[in-house]
Amino acid sequence: MKSLTQTLQDKGNFIGFTVVGDPDFDHTVEYVVDMAQAGADVVELGIAFSDPSADGPTILSADQRALDNGSTTAKVFETVAKIRQKTDVPLVFLTYTNIVFKHGYEKFLAQMQAFDVQGIILPDLPLEEQGEFLALAKQYERDLIQLVTSQSGDRLPAILKNASGFVYVVSSLGITGTRQKLSNEANQLIEQIRQYSNISVAVGFGISQVEQARQFPAANAIIVGSAIVDIIAQHPHDAGPYLTEFIIKMKEAQNA
Amino acid sequence: MTNDQRYFGQYGGQFIPELLMPAVNEVAEAFHHYRQDPDFQSELKDLLINYANRPSLLYHAKNMSKDLGGAQIYLKREDLNHTGAHKINNVLGQALIAKKMGKTRLIAETGAGQHGVATATAAALFDMECEIFMGKEDTDRQALNVYRMELLGAKVNAVTTGTQVLKDAVNATFQDWTQRIDDTFYVLGSAVGPYPFPEMVKYFQSVISEEARQQFLDQTGRLPDAVLACVGGGSNAIGSFANFVDDPEVQLIGVEAAGKGVDTDQTAATMARGSIGIFHGMKSEFLQSSDGQIDPVYSISAGLDYPGIGPEHAYLRDIDRAQYVPATDDEAVEAFEYIAKQEGIIAAIESSHALAYAMKLAPTMRPDQQIMVTLSGRGDKDVAAIARYKGVDLHE
Numbered sequence: 001m002k003s004l005t006q007t008l009q010d011k012g013n014f015i016g017f018t019v020v021g022d023p024d025f026d027h028t029v030e031y032v033v034d035m036a037q038a039g040a041d042v043v044e045l046g047i048a049f050s051d052p053s054a055d056g057p058t059i060l061s062a063d064q065r066a067l068d069n070g071s072t073t074a075k076v077f078e079t080v081a082k083i084r085q086k087t088d089v090p091l092v093f094l095t096y097t098n099i100v101f102k103h104g105y106e107k108f109l110a111q112m113q114a115f116d117v118q119g120i121i122l123p124d125l126p127l128e129e130q131g132e133f134l135a136l137a138k139q140y141e142r143d144l145i146q147l148v149t150s151q152s153g154d155r156l157p158a159i160l161k162n163a164s165g166f167v168y169v170v171s172s173l174g175i176t177g178t179r180q181k182l183s184n185e186a187n188q189l190i191e192q193i194r195q196y197s198n199i200s201v202a203v204g205f206g207i208s209q210v211e212q213a214r215q216f217p218a219a220n221a222i223i224v225g226s227a228i229v230d231i232i233a234q235h236p237h238d239a240g241p242y243l244t245e246f247i248i249k250m251k252e253a254q255n256a
Numbered sequence: 257m258t259n260d261q262r263y264f265g266q267y268g269g270q271f272i273p274e275l276l277m278p279a280v281n282e283v284a285e286a287f288h289h290y291r292q293d294p295d296f297q298s299e300l301k302d303l304l305i306n307y308a309n310r311p312s313l314l315y316h317a318k319n320m321s322k323d324l325g326g327a328q329i330y331l332k333r334e335d336l337n338h339t340g341a342h343k344i345n346n347v348l349g350q351a352l353i354a355k356k357m358g359k360t361r362l363i364a365e366t367g368a369g370q371h372g373v374a375t376a377t378a379a380a381l382f383d384m385e386c387e388i389f390m391g392k393e394d395t396d397r398q399a400l401n402v403y404r405m406e407l408l409g410a411k412v413n414a415v416t417t418g419t420q421v422l423k424d425a426v427n428a429t430f431q432d433w434t435q436r437i438d439d440t441f442y443v444l445g446s447a448v449g450p451y452p453f454p455e456m457v458k459y460f461q462s463v464i465s466e467e468a469r470q471q472f473l474d475q476t477g478r479l480p481d482a483v484l485a486c487v488g489g490g491s492n493a494i495g496s497f498a499n500f501v502d503d504p505e506v507q508l509i510g511v512e513a514a515g516k517g518v519d520t521d522q523t524a525a526t527m528a529r530g531s532i533g534i535f536h537g538m539k540s541e542f543l544q545s546s547d548g549q550i551d552p553v554y555s556i557s558a559g560l561d562y563p564g565i566g567p568e569h570a571y572l573r574d575i576d577r578a579q580y581v582p583a584t585d586d587e588a589v590e591a592f593e594y595i596a597k598q599e600g601i602i603a604a605i606e607s608s609h610a611l612a613y614a615m616k617l618a619p620t621m622r623p624d625q626q627i628m629v630t631l632s633g634r635g636d637k638d639v640a641a642i643a644r645y646k647g648v649d650l651h652e
Contacts, residue, residue: 097271125271
């Protein structure tokens with residue numbers, strides 16, 4: 001299995017997001033396989049939370065659907081096991097700190113290792129609170145993905161010191177969700193990161209269109225969440241072809 | 257982490273998105289600067305005295321005391337403050353910091369509407385823009401306060417996500433802040449959230465116990481035996497406790513909303529039923545599933561209808577300095593009616609939870625002992641809802 005760093009070494013990579021259990025657990029397995037076959041280089045799996053504070057209405061609704069379907073941490077790992085029978089695409093989790101905290105940081109990381117989930121994004125675990133989790137993540141050789149925003153400023157060197165796997169550059173202020181227009185701010189952030197580190201950079205938040213896929217040529221990857229969740233919401237039981245078409249189109253734009 | 261000023265024992269911290277960390281740290285820096293600044297202190301003092309009507313009275317409720325036949329009950333009358341609740345103490349402090357930081361827009365969550373009204377009031381006074389986030393269910397049950405905020409010039413957003421109550425209003429306010437950071441200050445209304453908010457809210461609400469301590473010494477020659485306050489997030493309670501924490505002879509009791517009972521799923525009794533978790537920027541006690549999903553909660557009181565509690569309360573309980581007890585909807589409504597008839601005071605349904613426990617506690621104590629109950633707000637806002645609860649059909 002390649003590490004996230006190796007996977008995302010070159011430019012033009014695509015990271016697709018889906019919430020585990022939306023529309024149901026079997027379809028999650030199917031859609032992760034479809035996304036990997038369509039060219040997704042990494043798949044980000046959302047573990048539903050009742051109050052996803054960094055997420056907009058699209059992902060909030062998906063989380064709610066997954067919870068209505070009985071999403072639990074145990075059920076998520078069960079689903080990951082099924083995914084692993086079918087694809088070795090690198091996986092990262094996205095969830096909120098309470099989910100991991102209640103499961104137990106160490107137990108959670110041990111299971112990530114056992115099921116080969118390489119990294120985790122915890123939007124509500126900033127630099128100041130990472131100590132305990134990060135030490136354990138290193139022990140279990142898992143990546144705690146660091147987020148960098150236009151507000152980070154002089155926090156950047158400290159954030160990069162904690163970084164492994166890749167760095168998640170937040171393209172714009174606010175919460176997740178598709179946006180008609182995105183500023184080029186992320187490109188400046190990538191330049192700033194490059195002054196300190198050669199770590200791979202993925203840009204996310206608001207990316208849904210081919211023009212936006214072309215907008216961040218310096219990034220190693222783009223992360224697309226809400227647009228994929230929207231496709232699954234529109235075609236809950238037969239999203240496969242639509243996901244494939246979308247990912248191929250986006251990757252072509254990235255690599256044009 | 258015991259030496260970390262952001263923590264109370266194991267509780268507290270700053271569990272918020274990286275996007276907001278610089279803004280929150282900027283607030284912390286400003287708070288520590290201005291709390292030492294004599295000009296800020298005299299401006300705030302002037303506002304508290306001449307605008308908010310402080311000090312609030314410490315009133316000996318003789319009728320209740322006699323009728324209950326035990327300890328003497330004293331009411332700390334935060335209901336007599338301008339805007340009718342303790343919320344103004346904190347809002348004036350935070351809004352003044354915001355103004356000095358050069359912020360031009362205040363945002364706030366509100367449950368019962370009292371904190372929203374106080375924030376809208378400060379925004380009007382300081383000529384600032386104001387937006388309030390309130391759960392859709394609460395805009396319905398506290399419609400009068402919605403109109404009051406609008407009269408004061410605030411925009412009120414009804415939050416339709418999640419359970420549509422206080423918890424969701426807090427989520428929405430944090431989300432608004434991530435979209436507009438530069439000119440905006442989040443005036444958090446309870447002793448919850450990421451550091452420095454629990455510390456800052458306590459600091460501004462401590463005026464309650466600072467006054468009360470002196471008033472007890474002046475009026476009775478000694479300290480109270482017990483201090484009671486209702487607890488949702490816990491701002492009036494932490495303000496009521498703060499200046500008595502170092503007096504071990506003063507019992508500190510927080511009263512939380514049991515809703516239809518702590519053994520039902522219609523409750524907001526975090527201390528009775530919760531467990532440690534991480535939510536709304538803090539590590540504290542929360543009502544949640546074993547898997548970490550935040551529970552929907554219920555109380556007749558929109559102000560106590562919250563699945564968590566401020567981190568310092570969790571700490572005070574752990575070190576056995578304060579205790580937390582539940583009061584049900586029924587008990588609170590009974591206390592609401594009781595104090596109206598006994599003392600001629602219509603108390604907020606939130607505060608009525610504290611009164612309900614005082615009614616149980618007083619008869620177990622001697623007449624030479626004394627209890628302070630913080631009357632955190634007035635109950636005019638609750639009259640219509642209580643009438644409905646009692647099955648009375650009101651027409652205005």
